[in-house]
Amino acid sequence: MAENTPLVEMRNIYKSFGGVHAVEDVTIDLFAGEVVGLVGHNGAGKSTLIKMLSGAYTADSGKIFIDGREVTINNPRDARKYGIETIYQTLALADNLDAPANIFLGRELMRSGYLLNDDAMEAASREVLDRLRLNLPSVKEKVVNLSGGQRQAVAIGRAIYFNAKILIMDEPTAALGPEETAQVGELIHQLKKEGLGIFLISHDLHDVFDLSDRVSVLKNGALVGTVHTADVTKDDVLAMIIAGKLPEVATTPKSAQA
Amino acid sequence: MSKLTTQPMLLGRSLARLDWRQYLTLFIFLGLCVVFHFLTLWKLGRPAFISQVNVINVIRQVSIVGIMAVGMTYVIMVAEIDLGVGSLLAVCGMIAALLQRADAGLLASILLPLLVGVATGLFVGLLVTYGRIPSFVATLGVLASYRGIALLISNRGQPVTGIDPSFRFIGAGVLGDVPGLASIPFIKVIPIPIVIFAVVIAVGAIVFQRYPFGRHVAAVGGNATAARLSGINVRAIKLAVFAISGICAAISALILTSRLNMGSPLSGTTMELDVIAAVVVGGTSLYGGRGSVLGSILGAMLIGVLSNGLNLMAVNPHWQPVVKGVVIATAVLLDQLGRRHEE
Ligand SMILES: Nc1ncnc2c1ncn2[C@@H]1O[C@H](COP(=O)(O)OP(=O)(O)O)[C@@H](O)[C@H]1O
Ligand SMILES: [Mg+2]
Numbered sequence: 001m002a003e004n005t006p007l008v009e010m011r012n013i014y015k016s017f018g019g020v021h022a023v024e025d026v027t028i029d030l031f032a033g034e035v036v037g038l039v040g041h042n043g044a045g046k047s048t049l050i051k052m053l054s055g056a057y058t059a060d061s062g063k064i065f066i067d068g069r070e071v072t073i074n075n076p077r078d079a080r081k082y083g084i085e086t087i088y089q090t091l092a093l094a095d096n097l098d099a100p101a102n103i104f105l106g107r108e109l110m111r112s113g114y115l116l117n118d119d120a121m122e123a124a125s126r127e128v129l130d131r132l133r134l135n136l137p138s139v140k141e142k143v144v145n146l147s148g149g150q151r152q153a154v155a156i157g158r159a160i161y162f163n164a165k166i167l168i169m170d171e172p173t174a175a176l177g178p179e180e181t182a183q184v185g186e187l188i189h190q191l192k193k194e195g196l197g198i199f200l201i202s203h204d205l206h207d208v209f210d211l212s213d214r215v216s217v218l219k220n221g222a223l224v225g226t227v228h229t230a231d232v233t234k235d236d237v238l239a240m241i242i243a244g245k246l247p248e249v250a251t252t253p254k255s256a257q258a
Numbered sequence: 259m260s261k262l263t264t265q266p267m268l269l270g271r272s273l274a275r276l277d278w279r280q281y282l283t284l285f286i287f288l289g290l291c292v293v294f295h296f297l298t299l300w301k302l303g304r305p306a307f308i309s310q311v312n313v314i315n316v317i318r319q320v321s322i323v324g325i326m327a328v329g330m331t332y333v334i335m336v337a338e339i340d341l342g343v344g345s346l347l348a349v350c351g352m353i354a355a356l357l358q359r360a361d362a363g364l365l366a367s368i369l370l371p372l373l374v375g376v377a378t379g380l381f382v383g384l385l386v387t388y389g390r391i392p393s394f395v396a397t398l399g400v401l402a403s404y405r406g407i408a409l410l411i412s413n414r415g416q417p418v419t420g421i422d423p424s425f426r427f428i429g430a431g432v433l434g435d436v437p438g439l440a441s442i443p444f445i446k447v448i449p450i451p452i453v454i455f456a457v458v459i460a461v462g463a464i465v466f467q468r469y470p471f472g473r474h475v476a477a478v479g480g481n482a483t484a485a486r487l488s489g490i491n492v493r494a495i496k497l498a499v500f501a502i503s504g505i506c507a508a509i510s511a512l513i514l515t516s517r518l519n520m521g522s523p524l525s526g527t528t529m530e531l532d533v534i535a536a537v538v539v540g541g542t543s544l545y546g547g548r549g550s551v552l553g554s555i556l557g558a559m560l561i562g563v564l565s566n567g568l569n570l571m572a573v574n575p576h577w578q579p580v581v582k583g584v585v586i587a588t589a590v591l592l593d594q595l596g597r598r599h600e601e
Contacts, residue, residue, distance in 0.1 A: 056487060077489040086487065096480035096547040097473070105477055106488035108470045115468050 005068040007032045007197040008053065008084075008166055013062035015048055022048040024221045026062075030166065030197040035188060037212035037229075038201040040241055044218040046201045050168050053199075054086040055079035066166075080107075083165035087155045087172055095144035099136065100125040102143055103158040128157045132187060149180030156187060167191060170201045185211055205241065209234050219244045279541035279592055280553040287560045294567035306570050314449060320562035321455035322510045323529065327536040327554040328462035329506030332499040334537050335479045337546025338386060338393035340500065342400025343507040343533055346378055347526035348408035350511035352418060355521025356411065359420035367425060372508045378404075379504025383497035393500075401530065408523035418521040428454075429517030451513045458509065463551040475499060479546030535582065536561055539589040561585065 006029040015023040023045045030036045038046050051057040055076040064071055066082045073079050093102045100121040111117040125139050134153040143151055152172060159167055173181040188198060188211055202208045209229060217224040217240040225246045236247040298306040306312060326343050333340045350371035357367040378400065385396040409415050427450060433439045434446030466472035477485040478495050486492045515521050540557030542549025561582060568578055
């Protein structure tokens with residue numbers, strides 16, 4: 001992979017719901033081993049944009065490139081095929097099932113071709129949750145009985161077990177306490193070191209600024225701009241979020257520079 | 259691993275999977291059996307309740323509702339409902355009887371009703387998924403319109419007779435009628451409806467617990483959005499569960515028609531309620547996501563034993579719906595309390 005080929009590029013993406021232009025002409029990109037924060041007020045279009053990458057929505061127009069090649073993502077299955085995994089703030093887990101069932105939901109391990117292999121799924125889940133340093137009293141516990149941090153770890157476990165290259169985290173810490181938020185932060189560092197590209201979404205800049213290499217700011221469905229966090233202050237980015245005003249040092253998406 | 263060792267393991271896992279609600283149902287069921295045994299012994303002076311004849315009789319009676327309860331479990335697991343099964347049973351039974359009277363042959367008389375069952379289920383599934391009509395409404399439509407169809411294809415509401423003796427095997431036959439089994443003690447007296455019932459339970463329970471499809475059904479019931487985001491085709495799952503419910507109703511229709519030796523346009527009236535009651539008493543939540551096929555069978559057996567015991571005791575039959583109602587209300591109440599406890 002060439003140094004300047006982004007892992008993901010979403011180019012000129014549009015999406016409306018009825019009369020609402022949720023996403024208008026947005027272009028963002030993400031490189032391997034990089035964390036890109038996606039920020040903006042509630043309703044700015046962050047979730048909608050990212051759902052077109054995860055396959056939950058399809059774009060009205062625009063192009064998506066993975067490793068420089070144009071792809072079509074019509075459903076979550078397509079997204080997974082390209083190594084894209086999503087961790088949602090809510091609605092991500094089936095509460096009535098246990099951790100292994102959730103981790104393997106939709107791509108269960110099988111025995112003799114057509115029967116569920118619960119033993120193998122349990123063992124693999126233990127392994128992956130260990131890697132995340134999550135100690136569950138029993139992995140057979142229904143996830144409804146787990147804490148917010150444990151549930152998030154199960155969701156992340158699901159992503160990394162299947163060797164995600166691109167991780168989308170939509171408000172991953174919104175439901176968590178400070179200690180659990182710090183845990184998720186550590187997880188993000190570790191995943192980044194392993195070479196994953198991560199989109200980190202939040203309506204609260206404080207959640208993402210320190211974790212991100214770059215931030216892309218959305219306002220009313222449009223991209224205000226993308227900046228390197230090393231080049232700007234939090235206040236600069238807050239001005240982008242609130243006023244839609246670009247600071248002096250603002251950069252365009254990396255790939256557009258070349 | 260050999261088949262011999264997997265089967266007991268399957269049973270062990272099935273039992274391990276039951277939760278306290280189902281253990282409670284099991285406990286009440288066994289309690290009722292003991293109570294009725296001694297009550298009938300005391301009242302009639304002979305073991306009328308736990309006798310070979312009566313046990314076989316109860317299971318055979320339960321098989322009609324029990325088979326439909328297997329299908330209904332799948333439907334309720336995804337938080338939908340199928341109110342159409344009673345009327346669908348009547349239509350499928352009428353079709354079987356009419357085909358028999360027209361000498362269409364055994365195969366056609368079995369396959370066509372099954373086909374109608376599946377097609378009806380798929381149609382309901384389409385209304386619910388693509389039409390976005392609540393299943394309560396869509397299947398209420400089936401309940402009304404299929405009863406009308408059953409009456410329309412009858413001769414002014416009269417039952418259809420003229421069924422060939424070969425067809426009677428399904429509902430009135432015993433294993434002893436099968437060549438080679440006639441001389442095996444016990445086995446030879448087992449009615450064919452019980453055999454069909456057992457097969458439906460086995461297939462229903464194994465698919466539910468051991469196949470990805472069963473897990474996906476549970477996931478859709480627990481959190482449809484999460485299921486969809488995990489790449490599960492939620493619409494396909496919903497289509498499938500209604501089709502399963504439809505085919506179960508058709509199987510019950512074949513048994514009932516064969517057993518009564520006629521097709522009655524009024525058969526299955528209010529039976530949807532008995533089926534739903536069995537599923538709910540068996541610990542499956544009307545909110546979806548929690549339940550089991552074996553629980554529903556337990557529920558069906560509990561209600562069946564209750565009716566049978568009250569009959570044997572010669573209790574005024576008008577008490578039966580009252581008692582049934584209390585049992586169902588209690589089950590739903592327990593479900594509610596359990597939910598509150600878990601939250
Ligand atoms: N499924 C939907 N149907 C209709 N409108 C939607 C839908 N999803 C999002 N929107 C609208 O699109 C806009 C962007 O929403 P969203 O992407 O959820 O914002 P964010 O994640 O930045 O808070 C909002 O105005 C929201 O109301
Ligand atoms: Mg959002």
